[in-house]
Amino acid sequence: MQATTGRLRLGVVGLGRLGKRHAENLAYRVPGASLVAACSPLEEERAWARETLPEPRLYADYADLLADRDVDAVWLVTPSSLHAQQIIDALRAGKHVFCEKPLSLDLAECERVLAEAARYPHLQATIGFMRRFDPSYKDAFDKIEAGKIGRPFLVRSQTTDKNDVDGFFVRFSETSGGIFLDCTVHDIDVARWLLGKPRAKRVFAAGAVALHEGLREFGDVDNGVAICEFEDGKLAMFYASRTQAHGNDTHSEVIGTAGALAIGHNPRANRVDIYDATGIRNECTPNFFDRFEDAFLHEARAFVAAVQGGAASNAQAGATLADALEATRIGMALRQSLQSGEAVTL
Amino acid sequence: MQATTGRLRLGVVGLGRLGKRHAENLAYRVPGASLVAACSPLEEERAWARETLPEPRLYADYADLLADRDVDAVWLVTPSSLHAQQIIDALRAGKHVFCEKPLSLDLAECERVLAEAARYPHLQATIGFMRRFDPSYKDAFDKIEAGKIGRPFLVRSQTTDKNDVDGFFVRFSETSGGIFLDCTVHDIDVARWLLGKPRAKRVFAAGAVALHEGLREFGDVDNGVAICEFEDGKLAMFYASRTQAHGNDTHSEVIGTAGALAIGHNPRANRVDIYDATGIRNECTPNFFDRFEDAFLHEARAFVAAVQGGAASNAQAGATLADALEATRIGMALRQSLQSGEAVTL
Amino acid sequence: MQATTGRLRLGVVGLGRLGKRHAENLAYRVPGASLVAACSPLEEERAWARETLPEPRLYADYADLLADRDVDAVWLVTPSSLHAQQIIDALRAGKHVFCEKPLSLDLAECERVLAEAARYPHLQATIGFMRRFDPSYKDAFDKIEAGKIGRPFLVRSQTTDKNDVDGFFVRFSETSGGIFLDCTVHDIDVARWLLGKPRAKRVFAAGAVALHEGLREFGDVDNGVAICEFEDGKLAMFYASRTQAHGNDTHSEVIGTAGALAIGHNPRANRVDIYDATGIRNECTPNFFDRFEDAFLHEARAFVAAVQGGAASNAQAGATLADALEATRIGMALRQSLQSGEAVTL
Amino acid sequence: MQATTGRLRLGVVGLGRLGKRHAENLAYRVPGASLVAACSPLEEERAWARETLPEPRLYADYADLLADRDVDAVWLVTPSSLHAQQIIDALRAGKHVFCEKPLSLDLAECERVLAEAARYPHLQATIGFMRRFDPSYKDAFDKIEAGKIGRPFLVRSQTTDKNDVDGFFVRFSETSGGIFLDCTVHDIDVARWLLGKPRAKRVFAAGAVALHEGLREFGDVDNGVAICEFEDGKLAMFYASRTQAHGNDTHSEVIGTAGALAIGHNPRANRVDIYDATGIRNECTPNFFDRFEDAFLHEARAFVAAVQGGAASNAQAGATLADALEATRIGMALRQSLQSGEAVTL
Structure with a gap:
């Protein structure tokens, strides 16, 4: 594991059961990662983050998190119907993005995300097929x-x-x-x-x-x-x-x-x-x-390593948007x- | 096991690898069964029967075996293309019949066998789905x-x-x-x-x-x-x-x-x-x-028991012609x- | 399997649960074997033999079975305390002997059986460690x-x-x-x-x-x-x-x-x-x-094969008296x- | 997991293969724990700690680590022959102690550690039987x-x-x-x-x-x-x-x-x-x-929880010195x- 410099600064979005697990992994178990922000519309979930995570900045609104310049990547664990637009918004905000599956249940919407992502080849966009x-x-x-x-x-x-x-x-x-x-x-x-x-x-x-x-x-x-x-x-x-x-x-x-x-x-x-x-x-x-407890952890580690390692390591980063489509x-x-x-x- | 009276007298037809196994089971391991006849067009297979089985009457021709009045049932382990007609011939000769799968690869031929068998409800006709x-x-x-x-x-x-x-x-x-x-x-x-x-x-x-x-x-x-x-x-x-x-x-x-x-x-x-x-x-x-070594043996025992037990035990006798169809x-x-x-x- | 000539003629002694199994194996499932005699002091067990086995000569008394000149080998499934003396008696009567384990719980008695058996090197004497x-x-x-x-x-x-x-x-x-x-x-x-x-x-x-x-x-x-x-x-x-x-x-x-x-x-x-x-x-x-259902059968086959095969096949015949000792x-x-x-x- | 207050401050001693694993667990994966110090006589191991762990204070000498007032507990992954005395020294320095097995290969020395530990009933002393x-x-x-x-x-x-x-x-x-x-x-x-x-x-x-x-x-x-x-x-x-x-x-x-x-x-x-x-x-x-990768982690969590939970949770803390003896x-x-x-x- 690395110490404190050069870490990827992540913001987790959505703190339901699975979001909490991702948040804990990113906060404590992923070398090179710092969980610096968390977003949930529910005060109860933000309270959990306040007590459990290492002093993340807390947001009720996704747009505010995207505006946080000290966030390098977002980690979306939100309702499926929001995924496509949230990915697009993250890319437009210049952030790498990991999103739980599915990309979208609408093929046209999937295509729209792929088209948008093609404009940001330097940003990692991964869909969470943790298996x-x-x-x-x-x-x-x-x-x-x-x-x-x-x-x-x-x-x-x-x-x-x-x-x-x-x-x-x-x-x-x-x-x-x-x-x-x-x-x-x-x-x-x-x-x-x-x-x-x-x-x-x-x-x-x-x-x-x-x-x-x-x-x-x-x-x-x-x-x-x-x-x-x-x-x-x-x-x-x-x-x-x-x-x-x-x-x-x-x-x-x-x-x-x-x-x-x-x-x-x-x-x-x-x-x-x-x-x-x-x-x-x-x-x-x-x-x-x-x-898949271990898989979620390895998935997070691979994403962070891929972002930090550049193009060479992308192959190991998980499912692409095209795979998800x-x-x-x-x-x-x-x-x-x-x-x-x-x-x-x- | 029973001693020597009241046994079902069987004739096995076809003495290839699988036919040999059936023959040995019927000869030595099936209570209530006597393997009294065997039929193969190949002298080599009849020689095997002569040495190995307990003094069966040997036939080169299926028609001759069917003419043997001291055979109650035939056990067909012959090429698939012969099955349908051989079953019909056996039923017409008044003999119970066990036949290896498949009944026939021709649906019309399957139907023809079923129609014929319907005329002999007192005769057992079973297809060998040994599983x-x-x-x-x-x-x-x-x-x-x-x-x-x-x-x-x-x-x-x-x-x-x-x-x-x-x-x-x-x-x-x-x-x-x-x-x-x-x-x-x-x-x-x-x-x-x-x-x-x-x-x-x-x-x-x-x-x-x-x-x-x-x-x-x-x-x-x-x-x-x-x-x-x-x-x-x-x-x-x-x-x-x-x-x-x-x-x-x-x-x-x-x-x-x-x-x-x-x-x-x-x-x-x-x-x-x-x-x-x-x-x-x-x-x-x-x-x-x-x-399926054991299955072949149990199959033979079930067939013999079904013939000897009458209608009540038919349910356990194996696949019917209708199942095979x-x-x-x-x-x-x-x-x-x-x-x-x-x-x-x- | 062989037909009817040159078979080893066996007499089974003791027809309890295990004796019955041995008897059925020897009667119907062992190539080269003929179960020609059975011995039990209990009429009920002899009745079972009469109905189930292929016309064995039945004895109530072990000595009478040993006197039967058409018995080549005895198969002892009797109470353990009788084993040693019954083996000695069988050898003295010129018969091969298979005996269920144990040979004896008394070491001196074991030694006595070995000493006696040494006088009959042409006779097979095997203890039934079926495993x-x-x-x-x-x-x-x-x-x-x-x-x-x-x-x-x-x-x-x-x-x-x-x-x-x-x-x-x-x-x-x-x-x-x-x-x-x-x-x-x-x-x-x-x-x-x-x-x-x-x-x-x-x-x-x-x-x-x-x-x-x-x-x-x-x-x-x-x-x-x-x-x-x-x-x-x-x-x-x-x-x-x-x-x-x-x-x-x-x-x-x-x-x-x-x-x-x-x-x-x-x-x-x-x-x-x-x-x-x-x-x-x-x-x-x-x-x-x-x-060990299969083991009992293979054990019987091996014993018969060993007797028929002579010294060369003794190695596969099972546990010797010395092993049992x-x-x-x-x-x-x-x-x-x-x-x-x-x-x-x- | 807890955030940053009230954490147990640990110092790991010995940074061989197993020591490194314990150190990483304590640093990143144990709620309530902060790995604040590490001790090894080898510069190479201290260099590893400098790069990998979250800014621990590094010591070449065990006595110096024991003198560090901001260390609440020591975690000994040292050669077996040192265990007994190092445990005694830790207890005398007022620190909870976890020590890899064995306590000692000398029974008198084991007894000596138990006697000393009896004087510090408020301190946790656990031997690492991770199974x-x-x-x-x-x-x-x-x-x-x-x-x-x-x-x-x-x-x-x-x-x-x-x-x-x-x-x-x-x-x-x-x-x-x-x-x-x-x-x-x-x-x-x-x-x-x-x-x-x-x-x-x-x-x-x-x-x-x-x-x-x-x-x-x-x-x-x-x-x-x-x-x-x-x-x-x-x-x-x-x-x-x-x-x-x-x-x-x-x-x-x-x-x-x-x-x-x-x-x-x-x-x-x-x-x-x-x-x-x-x-x-x-x-x-x-x-x-x-x-036992997972076991080492759960062991560390249990130790920290036991120290923080007081006497009531001691039962789950692992093997006692008496068990080790x-x-x-x-x-x-x-x-x-x-x-x-x-x-x-x-």
Whole structure:
């Protein structure tokens, strides 16, 4: 870690559960970073920042934070519908920007952000697909790069949540974009990343409402399956679920011509096995928040290193705006296929 | 086991590798069964039978075996293209019949066999989807029946073979019907069996040629993925591969509203773990023949028990002709989807 | 398998639960074997044999079976206290003999059997340490022979039973010889077999009464741990338990200079994993009977093959009387150590 | 996390590999802590501190750090032979003290430290048995406390290192105290902690030199096994090794009257499984440093919380001096048993 000079000065925007985690990481655990500002419209969240973070300047208004000349980069953990404009505003204010996924659920808006960002090539703009920074996903990526499984041609990937009896996501369905844009978008990014960023050419999706009937009015499902064909003969299969009994089970497989890798096959909560009258078992990660605790940290470190390292290190900085656009494009095609019952050509 | 009276007298037809195994099971390991006859056009195979089996009557010609009045049932392990007519001939000769999968790759021919069989309701006619008799698949079936995972609504199932560098299956592609009819047909049967025999309504398939370019001329692939939607909101995802590095990896998952079951997730060859400089590993089952050794035996026992037990035990006898027809119908739709790039409605 | 000529004609003695299994294996599943006779003092067990086995000659008295000239070999599944004399009687009657473990709990008696057997070098005499015939143990043995783990120098092995709430073994403690002679004797044989049959030089044992207080009056424990030092710097650690919650957990590890092997680390009942609110689990083998079903069969096949193959195949025939003597010797030293609290030198 | 007031001001002493890790944790990742000073006799290590840590005061001499009035607590990561006196000096200087294990290899010296510490009951003195703070070990501890496995009565625990071809530990053997005092001491502490801190009454140990012949001159071994009997009928089995092929394999089991827990059974490096021609495998943690990365952090947090929380939180602060004394006492008895071949009564 570095001492106090030459640090990247960050401002975090949004201090909900995930925002708090990012804020703590940036404040205490990222070499080269100083969390100098935080922004939330809620006094309660600002109070938390006042007590917990190392004397950040606090803002209720995003525009005020952007006006702070001693902020080099903003870290957006805000509602999805705000992302696109907030990114544009940050770039215009001359600040690097990290933004939680998704970029936008509107393709035109995605394009608009990309166009704007093209005007600021010296600024880093990264979308938070944190799975790329999970140590196990990273290890798989490196093994693939090293040729350990030959040529990778198929990814199977899933994002499945423990059933939420409160059904928060049902009410959230209208704005989340549905299960594929909310959950599978991560798997889409993983598949493209591990397969060498191929372009999708055709998708098909289907789904079931296993438990949450309320989703039907939004054309959404609580379990979705999909196939994605890429242009160079590569393939992906996706599964998303809101109704798992055992926990958050996020795992992926990459199959190559000379071997395969599975990442997270058993979503173990820890290294403990329990032997009792029901057999031998392990408990599972309850949610993505616990599963990807390390990934959020590594993501922050990579962003800061990328900004400080310049163009050479950009490759390791995470998903680009173009990656995010492509993930949205595929996710929307999946939704369209789910609703039409037809394969959708991109 | 029973002693010598009241045994079901069987004749095995076809003595290739799999036929030999069935013959030995029927001869020595199935209570209530007597293997009294064997049929093969090859002298070499009949010689094997003469040395190995307990004094069976040997036939070079199937018609001669059917004429043997002291044969109660025939056990067909013959080339797929012969199955349909041989089943019909056996039924007409008044014999129960067990036939290896597939029933036929031609839907009209399947229908013809069903129509004929309807005339002989007192005769057992079973198609050999042996996976139903694997102890682990059976355990999963029983747990589902007992309600342990709530209502099952999604099956994910795969049949993946260790890469055959000789590429036997490439030359075999024209007659095998392609990867979905040759391999996935097992997964289709498993899915229908575990989900309560729903009817398929729509399928989509895609594929890749990872290693065996020769398949392209047959419109076949060496890796195929598929989705199948059933009428009552149930779903299945399938994966078939000819190119795995680690072995034959046949596994399935059933996901229900209150839990899930995975069958064969790690295709362990045995109970040994090897600790060395590469980590901790287990070897894998090299082929379906070893993986399903027990299943073939249990299948034979169930068939014999079903014949001897009468109608009451038919439910446990294995896949019916109707099940086989439905598996072929879905498999053909998958092939059609693979070739057209469109979803296919059944 | 062979047909009907040149078969080894066997008589099974003792038709309790384990005797029945051996009898069925010998009758129906062992190439080259004919089960021609069975002996039990209980009419009920002879009735079972009459109904189940292929027309064996039935005897109530062991002497009568030994007088049967058409019996080539006897298979003893009788109470332990009878083993030694029954083996001697069988050898004197000119019959090969297989006997369930233990040879005897009395060292002098063991020696007497060995002395007698030395007079009949043409007769096979094998003690049933079936673990040597379990496919996984056998695979480990073969890998060691092939040098896969370098020089093996440490075995850790355990025999642990699911807790028997009836506490049958408590009443049985007086005649079983206690936990080390009843359970650990298998692990002792495994250790010697996998380490190249070294001689023990020193042992230490300790134990605990976790649940079954009734054992104290016999100087026995329901959980025992032990260390055994062999003459050439090799080591073994043993654990035996009567009180496991999850099932019969029989497993072993062999540690060598270049790697290690674990056999049966997770005593999975089958290939099913259950995903539910408690996590991911597998059920376990309930008892040794299920765990070693295959081993009993392979053991019978090996014995018959050894008799038929002559001296050359003796090496694969199973534990010799000398192996059994050594296992008893070590087991008794463990009991002595448990009771004295001192290390015992052999 | 807290902001800047009321923090515990720490000085780290010793900046080798492990010292650097502790320093970074204390500097950046422990709420309520400020790393204000660092001490090393090596200019190179102080230079590292100057560049990496947040402006600590740097000392070459431990006495000077103890004279620093703005240091509340010292964190000793120094050579083992210095521990005892440095702890005493810290307490006399009025500072809380955390010290890496071992307390001392000399029992009289251990007693002397305890006697001195008794004079400063208001000061925290903790020995770094970090395994208590590993999340999985902690989870097991909590489950035991909650009664999930009934009454725990047996611990099996091992510390086994990947073979070090350089054989550093051979040269280190004279000062390390040998394998039991260097490695098993962790398992001893784990066993006592998980079993409710029973007192040992008798031990037995044995060992083997598998690869490192140079150890013989020190009476040491590269593989050691041991049994420890505690006063209340509880037991422990230990295994220590310097010669594993697959990695650092530190794991433990706790067996109770109603179930058991295994911690770290497969020392997975991460969540990746590799499928290739050798089977399915996972890589393993290469060394304790990687395995216990999180534990070191939680250990530091717990120490700081304990100091700040006062007596009430002491229970969670880690191993006491008395625990460390008992671990040394048992470890020395193991060494004595190894060398004498006799059981040793404590």
